[in-house]
Amino acid sequence: xxxxxxxxxxxxxxxxxxxxxxxxxxxxxxxxxxxxxxxxxxxxxxxxxxxxxxxxxxxxxxxxxxxxxxxxxxxxxxxxxxxxxxxxxxxxxxxxxxxxxxxxxxxxxxxxxxxxxxxxxxxxxxxxxxxxxxxxxxxxxxxxxxxxxxxxxxxxxxxxxxxxxxxxxxxxxxxxxxxxxxxxxxxxxxxxxxxxxxxxxxxxxxxxxxxxxxxxxxxxxxxxxxxxxxxxxxxxxxxxxxxxxxxxxxxxxxxxxxxxxxxxxxxxxxxxxxxxxxxxxxxxxxxxxxxxxxxxxxxxxxxxxxxxxxxxxxxxxxxxx
Amino acid sequence: xxxxxxxxxxxxxxxxxxxxxxxxxxxxxxxxxxxxxxxxxxxxxxxxxxxxxxxxxxxxxxxxxxxxxxxxxxxxxxxxxxxxxxxxxxxxxxxxxxxxxxxxxxxxxxxxxxxxxxxxxxxxxxxxxxxxxxxxxxxxxxxxxxxxxxxxxxxxxxxxxxxxxxxxxxxxxxxxxxxxxxxxxxxxxxxxxxxxxxxxxxxxxxxxxxxxxxxxxxxxxxxxxxxxxxxxxxxx
Amino acid sequence: xxxxxxxxxxxxxxxxxxxxxxxxxxxxxxxxxxxxxxxxxxxxxxxxxxxxxxxxxxxxxxxxxxxxxxxxxxxxxxxxxxxxxxxxxxxxxxxxxxxxxxxxxxxxxxxxxxxxxxxxxxxxxxxxxxxxxxxxxxxxxxxxxxxxxxxxxxxxxxxxxxxxxxxxxxxxxxxxxxxxxxxxxxxxxxxxxxxxxxxxxxxxxxxxxxxxxxxxxxxxxxxxxxxxxxxxxxxxxxxxxxxxxxxxxxxxxxxxxxxxxxxxxxxxxxxxxxxxxxxxxxxxxxxxxxxxxxxxxxxxx
Numbered sequence: 001x002x003x004x005x006x007x008x009x010x011x012x013x014x015x016x017x018x019x020x021x022x023x024x025x026x027x028x029x030x031x032x033x034x035x036x037x038x039x040x041x042x043x044x045x046x047x048x049x050x051x052x053x054x055x056x057x058x059x060x061x062x063x064x065x066x067x068x069x070x071x072x073x074x075x076x077x078x079x080x081x082x083x084x085x086x087x088x089x090x091x092x093x094x095x096x097x098x099x100x101x102x103x104x105x106x107x108x109x110x111x112x113x114x115x116x117x118x119x120x121x122x123x124x125x126x127x128x129x130x131x132x133x134x135x136x137x138x139x140x141x142x143x144x145x146x147x148x149x150x151x152x153x154x155x156x157x158x159x160x161x162x163x164x165x166x167x168x169x170x171x172x173x174x175x176x177x178x179x180x181x182x183x184x185x186x187x188x189x190x191x192x193x194x195x196x197x198x199x200x201x202x203x204x205x206x207x208x209x210x211x212x213x214x215x216x217x218x219x220x221x222x223x224x225x226x227x228x229x230x231x232x233x234x235x236x237x238x239x240x241x242x243x244x245x246x247x248x249x250x251x252x253x254x255x256x257x258x259x260x261x262x263x264x265x266x267x268x269x270x271x272x273x274x275x276x277x278x279x280x281x282x283x284x285x286x287x288x289x290x291x292x293x294x295x296x297x298x299x300x301x302x303x304x305x306x307x308x309x310x311x312x313x314x315x316x317x318x319x320x321x
Numbered sequence: 322x323x324x325x326x327x328x329x330x331x332x333x334x335x336x337x338x339x340x341x342x343x344x345x346x347x348x349x350x351x352x353x354x355x356x357x358x359x360x361x362x363x364x365x366x367x368x369x370x371x372x373x374x375x376x377x378x379x380x381x382x383x384x385x386x387x388x389x390x391x392x393x394x395x396x397x398x399x400x401x402x403x404x405x406x407x408x409x410x411x412x413x414x415x416x417x418x419x420x421x422x423x424x425x426x427x428x429x430x431x432x433x434x435x436x437x438x439x440x441x442x443x444x445x446x447x448x449x450x451x452x453x454x455x456x457x458x459x460x461x462x463x464x465x466x467x468x469x470x471x472x473x474x475x476x477x478x479x480x481x482x483x484x485x486x487x488x489x490x491x492x493x494x495x496x497x498x499x500x501x502x503x504x505x506x507x508x509x510x511x512x513x514x515x516x517x518x519x520x521x522x523x524x525x526x527x528x529x530x531x532x533x534x535x536x537x538x539x540x541x542x543x544x545x546x547x548x549x550x551x552x553x554x555x556x557x
Numbered sequence: 558x559x560x561x562x563x564x565x566x567x568x569x570x571x572x573x574x575x576x577x578x579x580x581x582x583x584x585x586x587x588x589x590x591x592x593x594x595x596x597x598x599x600x601x602x603x604x605x606x607x608x609x610x611x612x613x614x615x616x617x618x619x620x621x622x623x624x625x626x627x628x629x630x631x632x633x634x635x636x637x638x639x640x641x642x643x644x645x646x647x648x649x650x651x652x653x654x655x656x657x658x659x660x661x662x663x664x665x666x667x668x669x670x671x672x673x674x675x676x677x678x679x680x681x682x683x684x685x686x687x688x689x690x691x692x693x694x695x696x697x698x699x700x701x702x703x704x705x706x707x708x709x710x711x712x713x714x715x716x717x718x719x720x721x722x723x724x725x726x727x728x729x730x731x732x733x734x735x736x737x738x739x740x741x742x743x744x745x746x747x748x749x750x751x752x753x754x755x756x757x758x759x760x761x762x763x764x765x766x767x768x769x770x771x772x773x774x775x776x777x778x779x780x781x782x783x784x785x786x787x788x789x790x791x792x793x794x795x796x797x798x799x800x801x802x803x804x805x806x807x808x809x810x811x812x813x814x815x816x817x818x819x820x821x822x823x824x825x826x827x828x829x830x831x832x833x834x835x836x837x838x839x840x841x842x843x844x845x846x847x848x849x850x851x852x853x854x855x856x857x858x
Contacts, residue, residue, distance in 0.1 A: 035664075037664065037667070037668075039671070099844065099847065099848065100847065103847060103851055105664055106589045106664070106667060107802075107847060107851070109589070109667060110589060110798050110802075110843065111840075111843065111844065111847070113794075113795065114795055114798075114799075114836075114837075114839070114840030114843060114844070115840070117795060117836050117837065117840065118836070118837040118840050121833055121834055121836065121837050122837070124833070125831050125833055125834065236791075237675060241671060241672075241675060244668065244671070245672075248668070284686075286686065286687070287682060287683050287686055287687075290679050290682030290683050290687075291679065291683055292679070293675045293676070293678055293679025293682060294675075294676055294679035294680060294683065295679075296672075296675060297672045297673065297674070297675035297676030297677075297679060298672075298676060300668070300669070300671075300672035300675075301652060301669050301672040301673060301676065304665060304668060304669050304672070305651075305652065305655055305669070308661075308665065371752070373748075373752075393751055393752045393754070394751065394754050394755075394756065394757075397752070397753065397754035398754065403752055405748075405749065405752065409746060409748070409749060410749065411746075411749070412741070412742045412745040412746050412749065412750075413745055413746070414741060414745050414808070415738065415741060415742060415745065419738055419741075419742075422735070422738060423738065423739065423742045423750070423753050423755070424753060426735070426739060426753055426754060426755050427754040427755075469753070473754070
């Protein structure tokens with residue numbers, strides 16, 4: 001049973017790392033390819049998770065209705081939830097893009113920060129929407145009936161990996177297509193890309209939307225993994241900043257790098273607490289998790305200053321012109 | 322004596338090479354123009370001389386000394402003044418007076434005598450010395466921009482398209498002042514789109530196109546040259 | 558309502574101490590400094606540590622006149638401002654100056670500043686923990702009987718005097734001194750300032766020193782007004798940014814006006830919305846500004 005314990009732990013780790021890898025891929029489309037600064041990933045994370053949750057659970061009835069309140073409850077299957085998450089995130093991204101893409105890059109960044117915070121505050125203070133701070137629990141998990149509960153995570157890992165690989169290969173194709181070429185040209189030098197006569201704005205908008213939809217999928221996958229979500233989860237650190245660190249460490253502009261970065265940084269994040277707890281003096285255990293703030297902050301700053309391209313670095317794409 | 326000598330300079334921005342080996346000279350006490358169409362590299366040339374860009378190859382000599390790649394802060398102390406293009410050549414929220422003070426920032430003396438000299442040369446802005454520079458008209462902003470550079474009494478003045486956006490009568494007035502500065506001994510390197518008036522003002526001129534020197538000669542010769550006239554001065 | 562407007566003015570005054578630094582940094586260095594909020598937190602906590610030190614040493618314990626805090630806190634302003642200024646300079650030297658030297662766009666600086674923000678906040682969490690702190694326990698005297706049903710704490714008079722006193726000093730500095738004019742010039746047109754021979758790197762140090770000192774004061778004042786918690790600075794970040802954007806890049810007047818408007822709007826909004834919505838309100842102001850007048854009220858270009 002020792003082995004089961006270790007395997008279980010590894011599987012949980014791999015699920016979270018893979019979900020984060022999907023987030024990193026989404027960010028890579030926005031920042032790595034197109035140079036768009038999305039610092040509100042936590043917002044898309046939350047919207048993706050909540051949309052899927054609200055779509056896949058039924059409206060509470062009977063005595064349950066006294067404890068749980070939701071705005072909608074469509075009781076649809078898992079896949080519908082995931083797709084809905086992607087679509088709603090896409091729409092949100094389109095709105096944000098229409099507002100800010102014509103302005104300088106910094107404005108997009110600050111606006112996304114603001115939107116993510118506003119979303120979190122909104123969900124927290126409007127209980128009619130999704131049960132406020134208590135959040136939603138008991139979210140359905142797909143194909144639960146297929147395996148005994150002890151082994152369910154293995155199955156879920158398979159599901160997550162399927163999504164990850166699907167998205168990875170789709171993006172790898174996409175980046176080598178004419179569409180991808182334009183995105184990369186925009187990041188390199190907007191002026192020269194503009195000279196091509198393409199509509200820069202539309203392409204940036206598309207990149208923002210596509211990236212957001214990917215993030216929506218990841219959010220949904222997270223919701224159904226933990227089967228419980230509440231607004232306090234989607235903090236700037238846990239929902240945005242850690243993903244930026246993952247992409248930066250792994251290799252901006254490189255899909256393999258995104259996945260590598262996700263696994264590395266998630267390992268750092270989840271295992272550092274374990275080691276820190278061993279060395280921290282007694283009585284201060286509550287502060288140990290915050291050491292991760294310092295660690296992750298340091299990692300990001302140092303990587304950006306010393307090796308801004310990340311571990312793998314940007315891929316040189318062979319495009320047929 | 323050559324106060325400025327640019328030898329075979331190659332320069333550009335990022336991956337782009339804009340100047341492909343340019344050589345020009347400015348004789349002390351003369352007015353030299355560099356004319357040519359848009360995108361010829363005229364501003365790049367001035368930026369490279371003034372240290373905003375490093376030349377990738379070639380040398381720049383000021384009074385015989387190699388100044389290639391020296392930063393602007395150093396060149397300003399050596400006696401070179403630079404007036405960038407409109408509209409970014411003044412400090413808009415500072416007053417006219419304060420703009421001039423900034424021109425003399427590196428000096429530790431009372432700036433009033435120098436300011437009065439500038440106001441004497443440009444009486445129009447003297448009336449407006451307490452106005453915000455951003456509120457001035459185009460012509461006056463240009464005068465202020467030049468005045469700012471004059472605070473350090475440079476030996477060589479670099480002017481980037483001073484006539485841009487100015488009505489022809491204002492251009493005449495401006496160029497008259499530039500002539501006056503030259504008569505007092507200042508060497509001037511002028512980059513201009515307004516080729517005709519620049520040539521009328523100058524002693525010597527270069528024609529730049531596509532980052533290469535296409536022609537050079539005494540300004541009045543170039544004025545009379547039919548080819549130059551057709552290609553660059555819009556004559557039939 | 559009048560109470561809300563008054564508290565809005567107080568909030569706006571504190572915000573101004575932060576926005577002046579932010580708009581200066583933005584105007585001169587083209588950097589949106591996301592660590593500004595957490596630098597505020599550090600300033601507040603340094604003062605806290607100083608007060609605790611005095612407490613341990615048993616000196617400067619007496620309360621200052623009609624206010625709620627001790628003499629120790631008054632003295633604590635000095636180390637807080639000095640350390641905060643030095644910290645700001647060091648962060649710039651280590652994190653942003655290398656980017657300037659290598660010609661790397663300031664977008665990367667933006668991302669780094671977020672990393673610095675988390676670093677600073679992490680340090681506060683680790684050293685002091687997540688609980689709330691106050692500069693002093695006990696009574697917070699108020700003044701009653703004012704017109705329009707306004708109640709004012711005596712501390713708030715202190716806050717206004719300090720904030721506006723500092724602002725007046727800063728105003729004199731930037732308007733009358735050579736260095737101050739050079740700073741304004743750099744905020745107006747950084748490239749031209751470099752060409753004029755102004756030593757931009759030395760001026761940059763001044764920018765960070767001033768910004769650091771001011772934000773530390775803002776932190777202490779907010780600590781007096783409300784309480785100290787590790788998130789206090791981050792919660793200020795959105796209002797600070799909104800105020801700077803509303804006021805316009807590099808504009809001191811804009812920083813003041815933007816801050817006052819934001820402070821009042823945020824406080825007045827609590828008449829209809831829950832107080833936790835205040836960052837969202839700030840964000841709304843930002844969105845409106847970007848939609849209607851992206852360069853802000855006093856922005857250049």
